[in-house]
Amino acid sequence: MHSTRKLTLIAVLVAQAIVLHLFEALIPLPIPIPGVKLGLANIITLLALVLFDFKSALLIAVLRTVLGSLLSGTFFNIAFFMSFAGAVAATLLMAGLMRLGPTPGIDSPFSWLGISIAGAVAHNLGQLAVASILIQHIAIFYYLPIMLISSVPTGLLTGLLLRELLNYLQASGQLDQFSA
Amino acid sequence: MKKADKFLIGTILVLALGAYLVFWLPAQTDSPLWAEISVDGQAVWKANLTDLTGQDLLDIDGPLGTSVVEVKPGAIRMNYSPCPDHYCMETGWINRPGRLIVCIPNRIVIKIYPNNNSPDTISN
Numbered sequence: 001m002h003s004t005r006k007l008t009l010i011a012v013l014v015a016q017a018i019v020l021h022l023f024e025a026l027i028p029l030p031i032p033i034p035g036v037k038l039g040l041a042n043i044i045t046l047l048a049l050v051l052f053d054f055k056s057a058l059l060i061a062v063l064r065t066v067l068g069s070l071l072s073g074t075f076f077n078i079a080f081f082m083s084f085a086g087a088v089a090a091t092l093l094m095a096g097l098m099r100l101g102p103t104p105g106i107d108s109p110f111s112w113l114g115i116s117i118a119g120a121v122a123h124n125l126g127q128l129a130v131a132s133i134l135i136q137h138i139a140i141f142y143y144l145p146i147m148l149i150s151s152v153p154t155g156l157l158t159g160l161l162l163r164e165l166l167n168y169l170q171a172s173g174q175l176d177q178f179s180a
Numbered sequence: 181m182k183k184a185d186k187f188l189i190g191t192i193l194v195l196a197l198g199a200y201l202v203f204w205l206p207a208q209t210d211s212p213l214w215a216e217i218s219v220d221g222q223a224v225w226k227a228n229l230t231d232l233t234g235q236d237l238l239d240i241d242g243p244l245g246t247s248v249v250e251v252k253p254g255a256i257r258m259n260y261s262p263c264p265d266h267y268c269m270e271t272g273w274i275n276r277p278g279r280l281i282v283c284i285p286n287r288i289v290i291k292i293y294p295n296n297n298s299p300d301t302i303s304n
Contacts, residue, residue, distance in 0.1 A: 078284050114185030121192060135221070135284055142203050142280050148196035152189055 010048070010056055017044035017064040022072065036150045041068075042119050043162050045091050046112070050166065054095040061087040078134055082127040089126030090119040112166070116159030120151035203278075213277060213292055215256045217249055220287045229254055229275075229292065242286030249290060256290055258283065 020040040029036060041064055048057035065087050069080040097115045101107045108115070124147040132140045169175040217225040219242050235252045237259060245262035255275040258268040263285035271281045274292055281290040 109182060109184035110188065111182045111185050113181055114188045117185070117192070118188060131284055135282070135287055135289065140282060140289075141199070142278070144203065145196045145200040148192050148199065152192055 006052065006056070009051070010060060013044050013048055013060050014063045014067065017041045017060060018068045018071065020044065021064060021068045025072075036146065036154075038154050039120050039123060039158055040161075041087075042090060042116065042123065042158050043165070045087070046094060046116060046119065046158075046162050047165065049091075049095055049098055054091070057095060058088065058091050061091045078131070081134070082130045085126040085130040086123035087126075089129075090123040093122035094119040111159075112163045113156055113159035116162060117152055117155030120155035120158070121148065124148070124151055213254060213275070213294065215251065216291050216293065218289050218291075221289075225249075227251070229256060240288055242283070242288050244286040247283065247286050247288055249288075256292065257281070258288075258290065261286055261288075 018041075020043065024038045024040045027038065029038075044064070045057050045061050048060045062084070065080065065084045066075070069075045069077075069083070074080050094115050097110050097118055098108050101109055110118070128140060128143060128147060166175070212231070213229040215225075215227060215229045216223050217238070217240055219240060224240060225238060229251065230253065232251060232253045235250065238249045238251065240247045240249055242262075247258060247262065247268075248260040250257050250259035255273040257273040258271065258281050261268050261283050263283050265285070268281050268283035268286075268288070268290075274281055274290070277292055277294045279292050281288075283289075
């Protein structure tokens with residue numbers, strides 16, 4: 001892909017990820033547990049892994065957390081470090097899972113749903129790890145069962161959304177333009 | 181959904197159950213309730229909650245300022261906190277072993293535990 005085109009697309013994806021990140025803060029959840037989120041911005045990270053490569057996806061995830069925290073006024077406080085660690089951990093694990101299988105990147109044994117759920121788990125574990133380092137108390141891991149269980153429905157939801165998005169891009173022929 | 185996906189979900193649920201058994205179950209007993217307040221992992225206040233006679237307010241200093249913890253017989257809550265999001269205050273009163281109030285911005289953890297199982301045995 002042409003580098004200017006790629007640069008522009010990455011900028012658009014970063015902007016979309018930030019909007020999703022801010023948007024999901026407005027959705028009330030049935031069970032208000034601190035730290036449990038839908039993780040809609042993860043869709044963009046996964047889309048970047050499909051369209052581009054690991055490096056671009058990591059760049060988008062990092063830019064999203066930095067710029068997103070600047071916009072929500074949480075830059076360099078604890079929430080920033082938690083979401084930064086979560087986003088990086090999720091990108092690493094999802095990229096790793098996509099590369100599994102005989103033809104890396106094509107036939108991973110995991111579907112988008114599985115990869116998305118794994119990303120949600122990695123995001124939560126990354127957050128908890130940073131929180132436990134900052135708060136110096138093992139008690140933070142009391143959240144672990146809740147975070148693990150909540151990753152399944154939230155990961156499924158983002159995975160389903162991504163699958164529909166990819167189906168749409170495929171059907172409308174837009175996915176082919178990216179590989180050109 | 182592929183086979184590997186189902187295996188992954190199963191693993192997550194088993195891990196969640198394991199974490200629940202390790203962190204939550206030992207605390208579900210009928211022994212007297214103790215509460216511990218710690219700042220940055222250091223215990224600053226400890227008392228037998230069941231034996232308290234009246235309501236009391238405790239000033240706990242953290243990096244952001246002074247948080248006010250309220251205790252009454254059998255229960256404890258964060259009455260005021262200088263943190264930005266007040267999750268700790270929204271937790272409300274806690275009154276069962278294993279329950280927890282965490283204020284990450286002000287580095288304060290309030291924990292209820294049964295007498296025979298000091299949190300320090302887990303922390304260390």
